[in-house]
Amino acid sequence: MLPLYLTNDDRDCQHIHSAKSDAEQNCPAFLDGNVDEENISNLLTAKFTTQSTQAVSYKPIPPPTWLVLPGEQLLEQPFHAPDLPQLFSLDPTSRCSCGSNRWQGINSMVDEIVIFTNCTAIIRQIETVYCTLCTNKRGRVGPDLSEFGIFNWNNRIAFSHQLMNEYTNRFTTALTPFFSFREQIINLYESQRSPRSFVSLYIFIAAYFRFVQIQQLETEMRCLHCKDEPSVVIADGVSISFSNTKVLGLKPPTICDKEKELVKINAPRNQSRTTCFEGEPKIRREFQNALELTKYEDVCSKLKALILQHQVISTCVKG
């Protein structure tokens, strides 16, 4: 039995989570009830994350067949548009994009859903109910549809897994930005006389990122031959970067905390002078230059001259 009036603590709405998470990151004192002018000003001027965009689909999505590894249980089912039912009904696993699945006993409604596939849009019916938690957004509980190879974005728009996997395939094999992929799909839709045109770039990008977030693509990052402890590791930096202004919470392993881990090193800064084999850098350089000469005769004569120059022959004889 649901309470008549839900307090803010009971509600599981996206905007509350998002606001809380932003406040926690940018102004923790605000959450502790310390509501002074400085904290309010901090909160208002802080950089906020864009509100996380959730989808109705939430069940783990299998990796595409061309990426399946041995032993994986979750396998992709081939997508056949003619096999799709006319109506996608609610089932016990249905839920709203806010994460709520409280819908039992409420009257359902049937609406149109557009499924965007690789070459055309398909129109079907979908059964939904209003979500009891995010009433402010008029969110609806709908079926997950992953069993049909469909990613339900918001009960009105859905994408075939095949389409999303196609983009993954394209951008990992050749330079394919979202824009150019969308343009290609738009052209295909036009030639196929699709009943609906393709979605906006913004929706496609948002849906794609949510799709890969729940897709089981992650690997153990281990090589079959090297196993757990690769003896040879090749490190390299690559300029895959984004705008500095968009940095929010990157935590590379280079971050260190003096209060937790502190090591004192009492060694001179110029290490090359203290750890090289021996001798002054100038003398070493002279010998090295001599050894780099092309002809052996020149090398020998130069070395002889250097030995004499540094008056080391006597040391050698004494030794």
Next chain:
Amino acid sequence: MSFAILECLQIFIETNQYHKKYALRFRQLLRQIFSNDSILQIAQPVAIDNLRRYSVGDPDHNLAPVVPAFGMILQNLTKNQQLKDRVEPCLRNLAKALADRSELTFNNLISQRQVVRSTPVENETVHVHEWETTGACYSTPRQRLRPFYEGRDSGVAQNRNTDICNKYYDTYKKQKLTGGLMAFWCPHLVCLGFHMMPTAEGRDDVFSGIFTHWPKAPRVIVYDFACQLAPYCLIREPEFFQDTLFVIDEMHSTGHSSCSQAFFLQNYMLTRASLKFVNSSAAECGNAGLSRIRKSVSYMSESHAILYTHTFVSVWNRRRIRYLLKEAKNQVDELRSTRFVHQFV
């Protein structure tokens, strides 16, 4: 200058006309000795025992893989007994001098280091999908925290020393963008981990990535700036990296004019069987693949950039694993068919 080196120089002057290959190898050893490189690169701590054994006259077959400069000379000496008798005594003295100096330098590095405070990593809470916010994704969970090294990590820009190799990345100098991505690969082109860098820090990124996520330091680290990475790692964590060989990959070695051959991977490929077929350009191949997403990522928000890169790496790894499996299967099939044919023959 020590007696051992002077003796070697004189022997080199006297004997270089004997054999062309021998003279070349001897010259390479001398060039390493007179280079500015750390003794711990020429004679790694793991090579100390081998050098000592050789210096007292024991034939040590494991010397060549750990100190290739020595190994290659010895290989060329076997053909000429007269030359061997003349050269070996001075090489034994040099081996002893190298071992002594290496041991002393390594012990100094350890004694100069003092742990002030330490926190076990168990105290840190780790979330399953932490990489989505931190931008750091590795095959293993974090093993230890990166310490602050007082006396080294001052935050002040490092003084450029004219004696040492200065290789900097021009592409990272665009101040409007983040520092890029540091990726770690195995020789079979499987990505073992990566992290996004707010600012390009080069050596620190490699050091921190390995020190914080590897349970045990790898035996070999191939990096295009290894000549600076080796001293950076060894002065901070000498014990952790004592068995690690830092080398520059084949492709980038030509750009390091002031580094000795002790830093070049191809030098070790000749004497170390495990490195003979290592694809040192694996990172370049991986990065060439990653460059396909450079343009798209440059316009993305942080969370999208991390997710997009992670998707790319996951797909890449899956493709690589599938390829390796297919290759292994083909080899087995080939072996079976060969046996089948032999049965009939």
